[in-house]
Amino acid sequence: xxxxxxxxxxxxxxxxxxxxxPSNDNGAHAASVLGASAAPAxxxxxxxPALERMRVESVWLAYGERWVVRDVSLAVRQGExxxxxxxxxxxxxxxxxxxxRLTEVTSGAARSGQITLDGEEIHELEVNGLRRRVSMVFQxxxxxxxxxxxxxxxxxxxxxxxxxxxRRRTSxxxxxxxxxxxRAGLYDEVAxxxxxxxxxxxxxxxxxxxxxxxxxxxxxxLLLDEPCSALDPISTATIEQLIVALRESVAVVIVTHNxxxxxxxxxxxxxxxxxxxxEYGTSEQIFDRPKLQRTRDYVGGAFG
Amino acid sequence: MAGMPLxxxxxxxxxxxxxxxxxxRTSSWPLIDRIGYWLCWATGIALCLIAFGxxxxxxxxxxxYLKLSLLLHSPAPSTKxxxxxxxFDPIVxxxxxxxxxxxxxxxxxxxxxxxxxxxxxxxxxxRAVESAVETIGGVxxxxxxxxxxxxxxxxxxxFLSQRAANGSVYGRSFFAGGIIMAVLALPLIVGATRxxxxxxxxxxxxxxxxxxxxxxxxxxxxxxPAIRPNIASGVVLGMGRIIGDTAIxxxxxxxxxxxxxxxxVPVLGTLRGTGSTLTSYVYNxxxxxxxxxxxxxxxxxxxxxxxxxxxxxLVTRITRGADEDRRGMATRMxxxxxxxxxx
Numbered sequence: 001x002x003x004x005x006x007x008x009x010x011x012x013x014x015x016x017x018x019x020x021x022p023s024n025d026n027g028a029h030a031a032s033v034l035g036a037s038a039a040p041a042x043x044x045x046x047x048x049p050a051l052e053r054m055r056v057e058s059v060w061l062a063y064g065e066r067w068v069v070r071d072v073s074l075a076v077r078q079g080e081x082x083x084x085x086x087x088x089x090x091x092x093x094x095x096x097x098x099x100x101r102l103t104e105v106t107s108g109a110a111r112s113g114q115i116t117l118d119g120e121e122i123h124e125l126e127v128n129g130l131r132r133r134v135s136m137v138f139q140x141x142x143x144x145x146x147x148x149x150x151x152x153x154x155x156x157x158x159x160x161x162x163x164x165x166x167r168r169r170t171s172x173x174x175x176x177x178x179x180x181x182x183r184a185g186l187y188d189e190v191a192x193x194x195x196x197x198x199x200x201x202x203x204x205x206x207x208x209x210x211x212x213x214x215x216x217x218x219x220x221x222l223l224l225d226e227p228c229s230a231l232d233p234i235s236t237a238t239i240e241q242l243i244v245a246l247r248e249s250v251a252v253v254i255v256t257h258n259x260x261x262x263x264x265x266x267x268x269x270x271x272x273x274x275x276x277x278x279e280y281g282t283s284e285q286i287f288d289r290p291k292l293q294r295t296r297d298y299v300g301g302a303f304g
Numbered sequence: 305m306a307g308m309p310l311x312x313x314x315x316x317x318x319x320x321x322x323x324x325x326x327x328x329r330t331s332s333w334p335l336i337d338r339i340g341y342w343l344c345w346a347t348g349i350a351l352c353l354i355a356f357g358x359x360x361x362x363x364x365x366x367x368x369y370l371k372l373s374l375l376l377h378s379p380a381p382s383t384k385x386x387x388x389x390x391x392f393d394p395i396v397x398x399x400x401x402x403x404x405x406x407x408x409x410x411x412x413x414x415x416x417x418x419x420x421x422x423x424x425x426x427x428x429x430x431r432a433v434e435s436a437v438e439t440i441g442g443v444x445x446x447x448x449x450x451x452x453x454x455x456x457x458x459x460x461x462x463f464l465s466q467r468a469a470n471g472s473v474y475g476r477s478f479f480a481g482g483i484i485m486a487v488l489a490l491p492l493i494v495g496a497t498r499x500x501x502x503x504x505x506x507x508x509x510x511x512x513x514x515x516x517x518x519x520x521x522x523x524x525x526x527x528x529p530a531i532r533p534n535i536a537s538g539v540v541l542g543m544g545r546i547i548g549d550t551a552i553x554x555x556x557x558x559x560x561x562x563x564x565x566x567x568x569v570p571v572l573g574t575l576r577g578t579g580s581t582l583t584s585y586v587y588n589x590x591x592x593x594x595x596x597x598x599x600x601x602x603x604x605x606x607x608x609x610x611x612x613x614x615x616x617x618l619v620t621r622i623t624r625g626a627d628e629d630r631r632g633m634a635t636r637m638x639x640x641x642x643x644x645x646x647x
Contacts, residue, residue, distance in 0.1 A: 102514060131516035142511045145530045154525060155515045213515065 050077035053221050053251040054099060054134070059113030061094050063106065068094045070275040071113075076221060078251040081243065083266035083283075085256060087304045091275040092255045096223050099253065100134040101127050117220070135214035136223040140230055141206035143198035143213075148190050151198045151209060152177045155216040176216065184212035185242045204235025211242065215250070222246065224254040228261065240265050259299060263287050271295050359609065366606020369599040375607070379561045379585070385597055391604050393562045394585040397478070398547060398611075400574065401557070401581055404482030405489050405546045410539055412486070413493030418523050420494075421501040441491030446551035452484035453555055465558075465576055466566045476558030477566070478575045484552050489542030496538025500531030533622050540619045544612055550583040559584050582608045 054076040061069035069091040076082055076099075084092040094103060101122060103109040115122050122130055144151050153173055177194070181187035186208040190196070198209055207227060214222060224243065228236040243252055244265060256262050262269055262283070269286040271279045279286060279295045290296045298304055330338055374390035382388045416433065424430040440448075456464060457475035465477035504527055512522035528535070553559070563579030580588075582604050587593050589601035 100514065102510070105510070105513060128516040128518055131514055135516075136514040138507060138511065138514070140507055142505075142507045144508065144511070144526050146526075154517075210511070213511075217516065 050079040052077050053118065055114075055116045056095070056099070057114040057116075059095070059098065059111065059115060061091070061098055061103065062110045063094075064108040068275055069098070069272075072272070072275075072277040074270055074277070074280065076251045076253055077268075078220070079248055080267035081247050081252045081254060081265055083254050083256055083262040083269045084272060085259065085262050085269060085286075085298075086272035086278075087298065088257070089274065090272040092270075092272050093225055095272070096225055096253060096255050097136075099221070099223055100131050100136055102131075102136065132217045133219050134221040134223060135217065135219040136225065137207070137210050137214050137227050139226040141203055141210050143201070143206050143209050145197070145199055147195040148181075148198050148201070148209060149177055149194040152180050152213050152216050155180075155213045180212045180216040181209075183215050183246065184208045185238065186212055202235075204231050204238060207231060207235065207239060208242070211239070215246075219250060221251045221253065224252065226255055226257065229256075229258070236261070257304070259287075259301075271298060273298070359613070362602070362606050362609050365602040366609075369603040370606055371603075374600065374603055379580075381561055383596075385599075388597060388600070391582065391585050391600065391607075394580045394582045394604065395607070397557070397563055397579040398581040398583075400478055400563075400579070401481055401485055401553070402543050402546045404478065404575070405485030406539055406543055408483060408486035409489040409493055409542055410535075413490050413538070413542075414497050414528070414535060416490075417494045417497035417501065418528070421498055422519060422523055422527070437491050437494050440487060441495075444551070445488060445549050446555070448484055448487060449552040449555035452480055452487075452552070456480040456483075456556070463576075474558065476556050476578060478557065478577065478579060481552055481556040482575070484556055485546045485549065488549060488552065489539075489546055492542045492545060493535070493538040496534050496541065497531065500534025501527060503534075504530055533625070536622045537619045540615055540622070544615045547608070547611060547615070548583065550587055553581045553584045554587065557581065557584065559588065582611075 052075050056072060056074040056076075059069060059072050060067060072091075072095060074082070084096060086092050097103045098111060099115060099122075103111070104127070117125065117130065117133065122134075144154065146154070153176075156173060156176055178187060178191075181190065186205060189205065190201070198206065201209060207230075211222075211227070227243075228239055231239070240261065243254065246252060247267075254262075254265065266283045269281065269283050270277055271286060273294060279290060279292050281291075285291075286295060287299055290299055330341055333341070371390075375395065376392055377390035378393045379391060380387060380389040416437065420430055420433060453475055455461065456477075456479075457473050459473060461475075462473040464479040464483075465474045468474055508526060508530070509522055512526050513519075517525075557580060558578030559580050560578045561580065563574060563577060565573035565577040567573045567576065586601045586604045586608065589597045589604070591598055593601075
């Protein structure tokens with residue numbers, strides 16, 4: 001093997017049950033994960049062929065005069081995790097944000113090409129409905145300054161739009177909130193008092209709360225923009241485990257500049273450079289047998 | 305630094321000494337810096353002395369004349385001091401006027417601030433609204449009062465006050481005064497709310513949009529609840545301004561000794577009627593006014609000062625209380641000071 005290639009990192013064991021919550025004792029569990037032997041676990045084969053959720057076709061994105069994404073075509077499938085890797089400025093975050101039309105919030109953003117969700121072009125869908133089906137978690141944990149319960153309840157599609165703070169805690173809303181917190185692996189830690197302010201949680205807990213919030217509306221696709229870059233290694237490991245557990249029920253797209261994280265977590269990897277999609281393939285292909293020199297250089301750490 | 309509760313730093317482990325930052329020795333500074341430093345101290349202390357002097361003076365004068373009966377009895381028309389009653393009606397009048405002003409200015413001010421901050425299109429309209437609010441903030445209150453008199457003397461607004469025998473509209477009532485007081489307090493509320501909205505980081509709005517929430521939902525459920533302390537301090541600043549205003553009161557409330565209601569409907573009658581407030585009472589009883597009881601004026605002024613001081617303490621408590629979760633107090637007080645002292 002090429003001595004420039006990084007050694008294979010042990011992959012987190014892939015969970016088959018999507019609703020298993022990570023253990024309460026995060027420290028010990030993460031430590032065992034991080035300190036395990038170097039034997040890589042073979043990825044479990046798919047029981048069913050992966051269902052395609054979104055398709056990106058020949059998409060060009062520009063901010064004002066500058067082209068940020070050039071002619072990218074990708075598929076996002078449920079049951080697998082797609083990692084977008086690349087150096088800063090490669091357009092991976094912009095591409096991610098275009099998937100739920102968040103680029104429109106910036107004035108001067110232009111787009112050409114097609115992005116479809118379940119066959120429908122997303123620009124013809126109602127934007128708020130689209131964003132409920134394609135949820136996003138950001139780099140910096142950004143819980144609202146409300147209680148934990150209200151944070152997740154706010155995201156529920158069926159919660160009544162009137163009434164502001166006094167949201168009625170119907171049993172339906174309560175169970176939906178508890179379910180979302182379970183799926184995000186946060187329920188056990190906060191169940192004793194859900195009316196605590198969300199701002200008092202630790203960074204890792206806040207990020208899991210943001211994931212719970214994103215999951216509350218039962219999205220079809222979950223977009224993650226470098227979710228662990230602001231977190232310590234233990235929180236990172238917990239969240240990576242959680243993401244892998246989620247991939248059965250939602251299609252996951254994660255942008256990361258941490259190559260080891262991409263190796264640990266991703267099934268398919270898309271390497272972007274200066275706006276272009278340089279190479280796309282499975283995780284083994286990109287990290288062990290890259291086809292292009294530029295991919296080999298980036299994965300080997302020659303630049304980035 | 306999200307989510308870390310503010311606790312005191314942990315004590316040093318054994319064997320380590322904790323160094324704390326010490327005040328610099330000013331003897332090593334260049335002369336100009338030393339002069340500046342001591343000048344800052346001098347002006348600060350002078351200001352403290354002035355404020356302390358005002359409070360102490362009013363305290364001494366007022367407490368000697370203040371009796372509980374003054375607070376509980378209505379003023380009566382009489383030249384004899386023992387029979388001219390207290391200032392219960394003016395206290396009620398102050399309360400009515402402040403409540404009316406704040407109830408009108410609060411929602412309107414927050415709505416204007418939210419529109420300016422979150423929407424603000426078309427741009428020329430936003431700039432015009434901004435200038436209008438700042439203009440109102442700069443207009444002397446007596447000019448606002450005269451304007452109010454003109455408006456409320458119009459025939460179709462007769463229901464807000466009363467009519468004289470020949471059919472002309474009187475134009476002076478608690479309604480009239482309250483509405484103009486709302487105009488007076490509006491710039492403070494708009495300013496405080498806009499400062500609060502500017503302090504909410506953009507990623508919070510982005511988080512709401514990414515969840516598929518509309519802008520209106522984001523404003524109503526995320527932004528406004530998040531800046532409640534800012535809105536509250538704006539409202540309290542507005543209340544302070546209303547309580548202290550004399551020009552609007554003397555012109556627009558139809559200064560009568562007691563609160564005289566118009567008609568028989570309970571609350572509306574009082575609001576349509578005339579009355580007085582603490583400020584007009586102080587003015588009338590002072591040597592400059594008609595009544596000749598300066599002692600009662602001092603007592604009323606003392607009550608007024610206590611109310612204003614309590615309001616200021618309330619503002620400080622509101623802003624400080626909210627900082628457990630949010631940014632430092634320095635930023636908040638700075639932004640508050642910027643609003644308050646430019647008015």
